[in-house]
Amino acid sequence: MSSVIPVLEVFGPTIQGEGAVIGQKTMFVRTGGCDYRCSWCDSAFTWDGTGKSEALTAEEIIERLDTLAPASYGHVTISGGNPLLHKGIGQLVNLLQARGIQTAVETQGTFWQDWLKQIDAVTISPKPPSSGMKTNWETLNKCLTQLDTRQVSLKVVVFNKTDYRFAKEVHHRFPAYEFYLQVGNEDPTTADQQKLMQDLLQQYEQLIDWTMNDKEMNRVRVLPQLHTLLWGNKRGV
Ligand SMILES: C[S@@+](CC[C@H](N)C(=O)[O-])C[C@H]1O[C@@H](n2cnc3c(N)ncnc32)[C@H](O)[C@@H]1O
Ligand SMILES: Nc1nc2[nH]cc(C(=O)O)c2c(=O)[nH]1
Numbered sequence: 161m162s163s164v165i166p167v168l169e170v171f172g173p174t175i176q177g178e179g180a181v182i183g184q185k186t187m188f189v190r191t192g193g194c195d196y197r198c199s200w201c202d203s204a205f206t207w208d209g210t211g212k213s214e215a216l217t218a219e220e221i222i223e224r225l226d227t228l229a230p231a232s233y234g235h236v237t238i239s240g241g242n243p244l245l246h247k248g249i250g251q252l253v254n255l256l257q258a259r260g261i262q263t264a265v266e267t268q269g270t271f272w273q274d275w276l277k278q279i280d281a282v283t284i285s286p287k288p289p290s291s292g293m294k295t296n297w298e299t300l301n302k303c304l305t306q307l308d309t310r311q312v313s314l315k316v317v318v319f320n321k322t323d324y325r326f327a328k329e330v331h332h333r334f335p336a337y338e339f340y341l342q343v344g345n346e347d348p349t350t351a352d353q354q355k356l357m358q359d360l361l362q363q364y365e366q367l368i369d370w371t372m373n374d375k376e377m378n379r380v381r382v383l384p385q386l387h388t389l390l391w392g393n394k395r396g397v
């Protein structure tokens with residue numbers, strides 16, 4: 161008997177809009193609950209009470225995925241909230257892998273679950289000062305060292321110069337991992353998509369400038385949130 165997982169949304173197929181597998185055709189499973197409260201969280205409905213989660217078994221999640229994309233997906237991204245709060249995701253991962261479906265996870269790396277070892281692409285995203293959260297380096301290190309360096313990438317969202325300095329610290333503490341800088345979306349609720357796109361592109365250029373002129377950041381990638389540029393703050397894309 162499968163245990164249940166609190167699920168906020170199941171959607172796709174869409175493209176992965178962020179990080180190491182940007183552009184990958186994927187389905188998304190977004191779990192409920194987070195141990196952080198980032199000031200600018202674009203998925204606050206997973207933890208602030210405004211979204212309603214459903215308790216689903218791994219089999220029920222697969223049914224949803226199959227209904228959305230009958231025989232037309234080969235990759236599933238599990239995000240949240242923090243998926244590492246849920247032991248039961250292990251069953252979902254087993255079922256997906258038995259069908260030859262690749263998996264990815266988005267997390268801030270504040271907990272550990274054994275199923276994380278089975279994930280093809282783990283994105284760990286420590287939070288910069290603008291989020292109001294504080295990174296426990298020991299916990300982050302514990303999470304990273306249990307994984308294969310080729311399986312993991314680090315991604316830091318940047319809103320300002322202080323965040324950029326934090327991103328550098330993360331990269332320098334963990335130089336063996338692929339490192340991504342991501343543009344922060346300062347207005348994750350606006351419906352003015354034109355203005356949002358303009359602002360995000362401007363911030364992207366700024367982040368590129370900082371990085372290009374920085375001798376200590378030669379092995380990094382700078383990315384926007386591609387889905388936000390395409391679809392703004394729309395949910396389920
Ligand atoms: C909503 S979080 C869920 C997974 C996990 N809790 C985490 O933060 O890594 C997914 C990704 O979106 C990023 N994110 C959240 N709000 C954002 C914003 N306003 N602008 C840019 N990226 C954001 C997070 O940093 C994380 O990399
Ligand atoms: N297209 C798309 N790409 C994403 N990459 C990370 C996302 C997330 O919210 O975790 C996300 C998302 O919500 N949509």
Ligand code: SF4
Binds near residue numbers: 197204241
């Ligand atoms: S850790 Fe992720 S889901 Fe949690 S509040 Fe921060 S951005 Fe949102």
Ligand SMILES: [Mg+2]
Binds near residue numbers: 202203
């Ligand atoms: Mg998102």
